[in-house]
Amino acid sequence: MDPDPQAGVQVGMRVVRGVDWKWGQQDGGEGGVGTVVELGRHGSPSTPDRTVVVQWDQGTRTNYRAGYLGAHDLLLYDNAQIGVRHPNIICDCCKKHGLRGMRWKCRVCLDYDLCTQCYMHNKHELAHAFDRYETAHSRPVTLSPRQGLLRIPLRGIFQGAKVVRGPDWEWGSQDGGEGKPGRVVDIRGWDVETGRSVASVTWADGTTNVYRVGHKGKVDLKCVGEAAGGFYYKDHLPRLGKPAELQRRVSADSQPFQHGDKVKCLLDTDVLREMQEGHGGWNPRMAEVSRPTVEPCVPSPLPPTPAACCDPRPSPQALGRVGKVVKVFGDGNLRVAVAGQRWTFSPSCLVAYRPEEDANLDVAERARENKSAAQLRRPVGGGAAPGHRSPQSCPQAH
Template sequence: MEIANAVGANSGAPRTNRVVLEGVGARVIRGPDWKWGKQDGGEGHVGTVRNFESPDEVVVVWDNGTAANYRCSGQYDLRIFDSAPTGIKHDGTMCDTCRQQPIFGIRWKCAECGNYDLCSVCYHGDKHHLRHRFYRITTPGSERLFLETRRKSKKIAVRGIFPGARVVRGVDWQWEDQDGGNGRRGKVQEIQDWSAASPRSAAYIVWDNGSKNLYRVGFEGMADLKVVNDAKGQTVYRDHLPCLGDQGAGRSGPPDLKIGDQVNVDLELEIVQSLQHGHGGWTDGMFECLSSTGAVVGIDEDHDIVVAYNSGNRWTFNPAVLTKIAAPPVLRHRFYRITTPGSERLFLETRRKSKKIAEI
């Protein structure tokens, strides 16, 4: 499903325009190109996307109350921690752990199990097998990105307006003196949905004066609250989070796999057979692939990989099955030898045909 239609834009609209529409309300943390000190409160501290000044520049209100402009094209100051508050949803999907249906925000699809999906909360909450690799699908219809296993990846804690935090009214406050007056404090009890179409976009607060209510933290980019004593949220796989605005070259296979590469199948047989469903299947003749190195000779329109073997057989694989091996040195190439700067160069025979001696 094209995301442009989902947000009411023209289906032919440039992708950058769609990003602007999709991003408002997203909860973000600092990204790989961050160079702004502790404006955000420190690594892992969370803010809300308020609006886009242009496809290249975004305004964020951090939970600590600081508001500033950041880069979201070419250089990426921000990562998307949670896009569920924006209302992005993947119709026809369900989280196979918590049963959320449809999945809101980022969809995480297991590359090693048939038809298995997680929502962001469950993915970062270590549900399912940590050795399995996943595809990250940021928006419906977007290209999927093949990720490293969670087992090998770094986790950080997010901090901000989470249960236990102490807060005061924020930049978008419009609720009179429910809080007892400007500067009065309250405590976050729970992160909730402001509306069914905008999950995790609000916080339920108990004010020190005894008043209780729900306030916007992400809904339509609004920040009703400012944190004065932050709290720890969940831990997340930082490098698995997408950069805000980065359309990347998300692909269905490992990003460096190309024609001519040498590949092995290193997974267990049962996993390989499962991964092959919908990607060319599995036959008994393919057992040779488990003990032989093959060469990539084709990539089909579904991004499946065609591999040729010394037997003459060619088999089609799910890219998640394959491991690229280092290319051997090209010994058939001929070289020039240049002994000193400015000296004449001598054209040599190939190393493949030449005698080698051992060092003494």
């Protein structure tokens, strides 16, 4: 398959000291967090290939080995800052959609996933083994259970930390002047681009602004009063510079849908928007196409059909129209024709449409519905009204 651009070392990643560390307290002590701000390159005497420059939260800036001569000075603590996301995954503890950063999947429980924060905070059974996914396309790495393993406390630019302007500062006197301290009130992502990559800081004059701590590989702040940031299992983090292998391309045999299959999307709009990232993208018209046609109400002694209702609120079945798979892409995504439009969907957003699933509907109710539709909206030629089956094709209840 095509290489995963997020699988290698990138600026913006958050790191801690690793297995080959021999650099004393340059990181501020074990548990200190830093940000990769520069990658080594061929021919550089100071920062050769397979090395990185790290800006530590407490202010030190030095280069380290990330595979250079087989040594790994650093561990990858978090890669949400470079935009790593698992669009189809929900953390089963904090319930966040589109899990950011590394994914931790239980090997014992069916379909149970945790984000990095929940995994490191000992959520779920500690005796259960997990698989670690560094990116959405990496092969899983099987880990031992967390039970009995040493956890290292994290320290640095986290909520509550005292900070001053840092090496990449370019925001004038927002901080009140060189050396003026502020307090971190929140760590969050920048829009939909990156996760846990910026810090909200309140300065002495009461103003609050957002500053980069990994976003685009920049660090606007320096920590002068570190805060606790949780924990990490040293043995469960990947070595920086030794990326996980990528999964093989989805084969036709493992593809859940084929050309010509009928499918439905039964997700809410917000969930679909999250899950479509990286799998065809999101377009607001996807929801509009799937909404029932809105027509003015006309006084009638007959009950209105669903298609004639003028209630503008979204229907619970707004994303439930039947579509047809017209193309299967090499990466597993699907081109689906829905209501005269064509959209690219992730296969995980779809379910197979089976007409027999409608068979449990009440026969009399469906008969009344079809009769009303035919009387109110019978087209020229006597065909069935849009959005309704003809009486001949109406499935019977068992």
